[in-house]
Amino acid sequence: MLKMGLLGVGHLGKIHLKCIRLAKEHYDLIGFYDADREMARRVAEEFHLPSFESPEALIAAADVVDVVTPTPTHFALVKMALLGGCHVFVEKPLTETLEEAEELIELAKATGKVVQVGHVERFNPALLALGDLKVKPYFIEAHRLAMFNPRGVDVSVVLDLMIHDLDIILKLADDEVSEVRASGVAVVSEQPDIVNARIEFKGGAVANLTASRISLKNMRKVRLFQPDAYISLDFLEKESQIVRLFDADAVGIPEEGQQFPLSTPKGPRIIHVDQPESGPINAIQMELESLANSINEGKPAAVSIEDGYRALALAHRISAAVAEHQGKLPPPTL
Structure with missing residues (x-):
């Protein structure tokens, strides 16, 4: 104990x-x-x-x-x-x-x-439900929107909210970042409250992320696009959806989920839609328990200190890109 x-x-x-x-x-x-x-x-x-x-x-x-x-x-x-x-x-x-x-x-x-960083979305049922599915996205789209809350405004929305998705896309893309472009606006605080970032990876994958803490509704969604699948992750509702395309005579089409026939120039194909379930999860309890397992078993943390550093480094690159973009804008006029 x-x-x-x-x-x-x-x-x-x-x-x-x-x-x-x-x-x-x-x-x-x-x-x-x-x-x-x-x-x-x-x-x-x-x-x-x-x-x-x-x-x-x-x-x-x-x-x-x-x-x-x-x-x-x-x-x-x-x-x-x-x-x-x-x-x-x-x-x-x-x-x-x-x-x-x-x-x-x-x-x-x-x-x-052992040092574990609290990127709790790694333990969200929407992500865990993917299981062993091979994920290698070519394009990633993420929206993390929140209604305004005075807590957390001492830092920009990049470190407050977007950093959750930065950790997720770095994990899923599993590649080095080659270019970052971003813009943002401080609306109700001294730091940017809404930021959009475009991240390009050396292997060619691209991610487009938006984070806002001045939205009229809450949203935490990530969409992944790759040649054989479209994957939608709703971290707020804790749901995931996987849409894949198979040849009509393909072997190994999952029995779970729904199937729809599709006529294409290359012949008949099958659209397979699955909404996997992982059951109710207390994500914070789970991440704390994973730390105990890492300590007791001598294994690396599920979200290592190096993972935390990579997400932080990318967040700083985005913040620098936002500042650079703001410096190019003309002063506001009333």
Whole structure:
């Protein structure tokens, strides 16, 4: 049983607290620390859990720490935890700067501790339902739209929302990025609130992503197009749809799903539509349990610190492209 301490009990931290308790076969939740001492007092009373006086004290008592604090604090707390001999789960984004992330990567290697980054969409049922399906997209389209919420506006929408999809497309494309173009606008905050990015990979695949936190509705969809399939992933509804084209006499057409005949210049073909199910999943509990399995079995984290770095690096490239594009625009006139 791993002794886990929680750093940060804000809105998301409380969710993590509950999920750690659900993962009771893996973790013994020893307590938490929060810089807001009044918040800490209330949480300690509500959840009947020890509130530590400092992050150092919590780290000294734990085997694993779960860092769910504002992004600017991630570097110092993860570094402190690694130097204190703890494995780490840290919410996305990994750090504010690439230099901080690079230092943590080297420190994780030196200490031999597992660091997992909280890109929770990796554990979304919509993605998990794909199973062993061979995915090699030529074109990716992603929309992540959210209604305005004052939480998170200390960073741009790229680090707040788009970074979820950056991690997903980097995983699915499995290729190096060759070019990034992007534009964005700050509407209600000091940072861009809506951003569109076009990402080209060395192998020729292209991704077009839009993220907005000033939408009138919520949407989290990714669509994948490849020569033999169209795949739609709805991360909000936790549903996926796979549309594939087969020769009419092909062997191995899946029995599950629906089939529709199609006449083509090359002869009759079959359109096969499948909506695979993976069942209800608590994604945060699942990602925390996966960390415990990685620690106990000596295996790499499901979402490694290197994965977190790659998503962060791409996010910074997009932010730089947005700034460059804004610099080319004429000043607004009233």
